[in-house]
Amino acid sequence: MSIDVADTDRGYVLCVGLPLEACSEVARLMGNQAVVVAAADTDGARALLGGDRVEWSHAGVAAAPPDPPPRKPSRVGALQRGPLRVDLGTREVTIAGRRVHLSTREFDLLVALASEMDRVWSFAELTVHVWHTGYLGDPDTVTSAVKRLRKRLAAVGGLEVASVRGIGYRLLVPS
Structure with missing residues (x-):
């Protein structure tokens, strides 16, 4: 499944990696102004939005979770x-x-x-x-x-x- 922006005259809000409760709250706040779509991770979001054809921008993202820290090298001791x-x-x-x-x-x-x-x-x-x-x-x-x-x-x-x-x-x- 993918999203076609031409399917609606409203905008989209994509919630990536947020709990469903948070996505529901975003949908409630947006009302009829936008379609709210949830994806578990960036790979899921890419699939929904048509893969690599999408230009990614972080402008206006209010509640994106922080990226996990890079794996640390093994410690000794x-x-x-x-x-x-x-x-x-x-x-x-x-x-x-x-x-x-x-x-x-x-x-x-x-x-x-x-x-x-x-x-x-x-x-x-x-x-x-x-x-x-x-x-x-x-x-x-x-x-x-x-x-x-x-x-x-x-x-x-x-x-x-x-x-x-x-x-x-x-x-x-x-x-």
Whole structure:
């Protein structure tokens, strides 16, 4: 499917990467002045608008999400938080000397949570930091990964990934 601007005498507002609630609010505010179209990402927007024939302009874009940060080169060293030790070079995790086997995403999630112990990580921050994509308003991906990480950590004990209702998660490590 693609959009043909000649199909309507109204203009278009293209919401790229915004949660559906935000797109609905834009549509409500625009009323009958424009057609509001939602796309999950720039590739979807390009497909809707006819691919490479479209000239892209950022003028007038009010609510575009920030681009995710570039992937950082692998770090060497380790994070030590109480009984938790995360070796960033070998990607190994131990709790009180017991090895914990984690998937790539589980490891990256744990590194994010352990990197700043005194803060709550929002769903959006974890999505950008761990998955290196923009947050589209659906916390299910983060929630599922946290559920798997909690299961792995529970097998060893000593750590807790605590929920902060409606905000995100934080890592609790005993002293």
